Amino acid sequence: MSLPNRLAPLKQLGTRTWMSTAGIERAHRAILFPGQGSQYVGMGKDLYHLYPRSAKLVFDEADEALGYGLKSLIFGGHQEKLKLTQNAQPAILTTSIAMLRVLELEFGLDIATACRYALGHSLGEYTALVATRALTLADAVRLVRLRGEAMTRSVQDFHVNTAMVALVVRKGKLQELEDALAEIKDRLPKGEVVELANINSSFQVVISGTSKGVDQASRTLQDMQLAARAVDLPVSAPFHCEFMNDAAQVMQEALQKVEFKKPIVEVISNVTAKPYTCAEEIPQHLVQQVTSCIQWSRSITFCKAQDVDEFICFGPGKVLSNLLKKEYPLDQIKSITSADDILRHAEEFY
Structure with a gap:
């Protein structure tokens, strides 16, 4: 049975949504987003064609914000060009948000009621801020494109x-x-x-x-x-070392021109391994993040201390979910990397 046909029974269920009872579990769930290195040519292409009112809009908006064919590079470009830092960072962010938007718009996922924390590894922190409405997608892709260029030039x-x-x-x-x-x-x-x-x-x-x-x-x-x-x-x-000092300066200037809002779900900083307390902290920590150690393990430990035992990993690759499965084999860990994953996990909640 084709994917569009398999979706039909779910859509006929009316107001019942992907996580209609998720509010009960909110305190135990976090959403995660990957960093650089998870990119591959063709990621998100299935979503783009299957979901024109959600995933397609994300890729189109990113293209417009950047002023060049990002989605063409992602869907059919060369891996060597895609893995360049200035290309990989906006590509991974865009693909990850497209996956989340499909679940939000097509299956009724409401992260504000379904999740207690959002966090992302390095670049993924920008994705988490977009996911939680603290940062617009257009601003985010421009920032991480600049971040990638500045990191490359810095050394x-x-x-x-x-x-x-x-x-x-x-x-x-x-x-x-x-x-x-x-x-x-x-x-x-x-x-x-x-x-x-x-x-x-x-x-x-x-x-x-x-x-x-x-x-x-x-x-x-x-x-x-x-x-x-x-x-x-x-x-x-x-x-994430002293060679990135020039890049941090570039990002400090750029981040001062961007508006940040309070996230609708608490976002954990890579620098402090704790949630942001206000919107004003966000650009400061994003600047520090360029040269500082990424405190991923301690960020996860913070979640565990708050009784989180379910992690949903959005985006290409399975690096984050594999780390979690090895560290916490008894936890519920889901990877959303494709249209098939979205459908499979959506069906679990019906």
Whole structure:
């Protein structure tokens, strides 16, 4: 049976919506959005053609805001061009919001009554702010396009080789690894840099900096039996470290010109791992986020401390859901990555 035909029985149910009883579960649910690296050519194309009044409008609005063919690049471009930071960031944000809008407009999802928290990994924090009506889609895609361009330019003036490496942390050794990295950083030769860029879970972190600094740190942490192994990441710049200072300045100027509103669902900051307390905090933390460590693991820990045990991950790829499933195997974790996922999970609530 085709997807449009399979949708018909759901639409005939009238006022009953995708999460008609979700208010009861609101305190236990969070929605999540991915960061850079989850992009792939063709993402969201099925949604664009199946849902003209929701997903199509999102892609068209992003195209208009940016003034170039973003959706053409996403649906049929070259992977090498799509993965460029300035393209990947608006592409992932747009696709993630398109998936959410389908559930909102076609299936009646109301995140204000269905979810207690919204959070996104790095770039994904902008997506979470769009999802919660704190930031418009048009402003967001322009901001993350600029963010990607600024991040790429930031490192070019230094004329040094840079790297990012993911480390598999040995069980129970996260705090020891953080402490050891601080000492390693202080002992590096002049001009070499290593910083903690992401704390993704109790078993995975990412370090960023100069190639020699990152390599020395990863080798030392493995020799100390704090990290089990290291994996080089294919990125264009060392994100979330001091090399991004120029990008942070660019974003500070741009964010001052954008209006932020109070989110309809509490959004957790990557910098503080706690919800924003007011709209005025948002641009300040988004500037800090460019150079600061992404406190993803602590953001999830905050949710868990508030009795959240259901996570809905919107957007391309399954990086966030896979991290959660490994860390919290007993929780309810859903991935919304395609039209098939939307239909499958919508049917669970009928």
